[in-house]
Every structure is written in C-alpha cells, then in structure tokens.
C-alpha cells in the first residue's frame with residue numbers, strides 16, 4: 627500500500643452513497659489508494675461499496691478495537707489503519723491476514739511496533755508532533771522503519787515529508803474535505819488529487835527518489 631501511491635486520502639464519510647463517486651473522482655486524479663475512517667456510521671457501508679470499485683485499494687481507518695478489524699475485513703478492507711498502537715488490534719489483523727498500519731507518536735510506540743515484528747507505521751499527528759524533524763529523529767534509532775505521516779499535512783508541507791527516505795507516502799484529508807463530499811464537488815476532488823500526485827512526483831524527482839507506480 628505504501629509504495630502504491632505517495633498520497634493517501636483519509637475520508638470521513640457522511641453518506642455511503644458518496645463512496646463510489648468519490649472513488650471514481652480520486653481515480654480520475656491518479657489516486658488509487660484510499661482510507662475510509664470508521665468515525666461515522668456511514669464508514670463501514672462506504673468501505674463495502676468502494677471495495678468493489680475496480681482499481682481502487684480501500685483500507686479502513688480509525689480502527690480502535692479488535693472487533694472492528696473483523697468488521698472491516700468482512701466489508702472488504704485491503705488494509706487497516708489505527709491512530710495509535712494497540713497490540714490487540716495488531717494481533718487480530720495478523721490473525722485475519724490483513725496488512726495493518728498502527729499509529730505511533732513516539733519512541734515508546736515504536737518499541738511496541740518492533741516487538742510485534744512490524745516495520746511500517748502511521749506517524750500521527752505528524753504536524754502537531756513537530757513535522758519532518760520528528761520523522762528524522764525517530765528514524766535514527768529505528769532504522770528500517772517506514773513512516774506514513776498524517777495529521778496537519780497540507781499540499782505545501784507534504785513534500786518536506788516525502789523528501790525523507792523513510793517516508794514512502796503521506797496521508798491527509800485535504801483532498802476529500804467533508805464539505806466537498808457533502809456538496810458532491812467531485813471535479814474539485816479530482817483536481818486536488820491530481821495536484822497532490824503532481825506535487826509528490828515533483829518533490830520525489832527533486833530529491834532523487836522514485837514515486838509510486840501510478841505517478
């Protein structure tokens with residue numbers, strides 16, 4: 627997932643009927659990975675609908691407890707994301723054979739991640755924690771760890787993260803703002819997605835790094 631697309635939209639869905647047009651809008655902008663959060667009642671149904679959209683890899687976000695891992699796997703989630711580290715969520719994901727990206731906010735979380743044999747995490751909330759400097763500091767003792775920063779990232783700051791070798795992708799909600807979805811402004815979603823992918827490509831090229839397959 628982390629190598630597929632350098633920018634992963636994080637979606638808070640209010641209406642499950644918006645899931646498929648949203649997915650189509652993202653694909654049109656060159657984004658083929660999306661995280662649907664369980665923050666709303668519509669999340670699970672939206673995940674189920676979007677999972678059937680050809681060419682889109684759909685994951686579940688805001689997975690807080692192990693039973694939600696079962697729910698999202700049954701709804702077709704291709705990966706699971708949590709805002710923090712839960713050993714029980716990680717273990718359930720392993721039992722269900724679904725890739726999991728636990729959230730970390732510091733070295734103690736990363737110690738637990740290493741103990742569980744994982745080497746890919748979400749850094750959350752990346753901006754308030756201190757931005758790219760935090761990735762650099764954490765990557766030093768945890769060499770080999772790959773980070774997907776999220777939280778407070780903007781089109782203007784994402785390049786500073788993507789320029790770092792341990793950062794294959796960033797995630798955020800700016801491409802799929804809740805109001806855009808409510809107003810069904812799909813062309814704007816496509817434009818923001820295309821802009822994000824183009825910026826990611828530029829930053830990667832400037833820093834001599836390869837982008838994901840679709841970029």
Ligand SMILES: O=C[C@H](O)COP(=O)(O)O
Nearest residue numbers: 636776777778779798799
């Ligand atoms: O997990 C994702 C975050 O909620 C995304 O953060 P953001 O809304 O600041 O982009």
Ligand SMILES: CC(=O)C(=O)O
Nearest residue numbers: 687688689707708709
């Ligand atoms: C913030 C986050 O990681 C999530 O909602 O999954």
